[in-house]
């Protein structure tokens with residue numbers, strides 16, 4: 632007789648990853664059109680809220696290339712094996728898995744004018760670290776009706792804060808941002824984190840710690856700075 636596996640509940644998944652500083656960020660039941668590998672019937676997003684992963688990552692990080700991504704793979708692979716899931720990562724690719732589209736679907740979030748999705752509590756201080764795929768229908772919480780704070784934000788201080796107006800055009804001006812960060816006057820963005828993100832009042836109390844901000848900017852420059 633074929634072996635049957637009991638799949639975990641959504642709450643059990645959330646509890647299992649919470650100890651790693653990671654959060655279950657909703658999910659959905661994919662169809663063929665999502666082009667996922669295997670026979671995936673449930674996708675659960677895994678992410679960070681307000682830099683909660685930083686302390687656990689800091690104590691477990693190793694001297695290796697892309698340490699946060701490598702740590703993420705280590706911890707999620709262990710969990711996935713335990714609970715019968717496969718894992719997809721936002722940092723694999725290109726082509727990249729559409730994590731922001733998945734997050735809009737799973738949690739009802741919408742993009743801010745500076746790119747990252749806006750979370751009503753954590754503002755711009757959250758991210759995605761993986762997606763767990765299950766070949767079974769796991770009941771999921773429905774995507775909440777989320778208030779989008781940007782809709783009522785008249786002054787939009789995020790847009791005015793960038794010293795090189797990287798958000799003035801149709802697309803994010805990546806070269807201008809990188810050029811500024813690598814220049815003699817780019818220290819504030821480079822070491823303290825993106826000024827546009829820091830100008831947003833929503834979730835400001837959840838802003839990442841200075842060493843976390845500096846780490847992310849350094850990783851960004853390493854990946855995209857040439």
Ligand code: B12
Pocket residue numbers: 720721722727728729730731732733742743744745746747748749755757758759760803805825847848851855
């Ligand atoms: C390539 C990439 C970049 C590129 C290009 C970004 C872009 N906007 O295309 C660059 C280098 C510019 C970049 C920069 C940053 N990125 Co980036 N990036 C990615 C990455 C690896 C792939 C994106 C992608 O092409 N996906 C494939 C496409 C097909 O799918 P999709 O993303 O779901 O695309 C849809 C939606 O995103 C939506 N969409 C995206 N932006 C917007 C904006 C508006 C106004 C609207 C209406 C829709 C919309 O439209 C797309 C089509 O349906 C993702 C991780 C991932 N795998 O998604 C991170 C990711 C999007 N980045 C992220 C972050 C945090 C940043 C930075 C803030 C990094 C930093 N230094 O702090 C900056 C922000 C700059 C900016 N203003 O956009 C986070 C966003 C988290 C969040 N809260 O939403 C992600 C999800 C990584 C993660 N691990 O969490 N990034």
Ligand code: SF4
Pocket residue numbers: 743744745749780781782784787788789790830831832833
């Ligand atoms: S400053 Fe206003 S418009 Fe900009 S991200 Fe924050 S809430 Fe949205």
Ligand code: SF4
Pocket residue numbers: 792793794795796797807808809811812820824825826827828
């Ligand atoms: S890091 Fe600095 S230069 Fe780049 S988008 Fe943010 S504010 Fe602008």
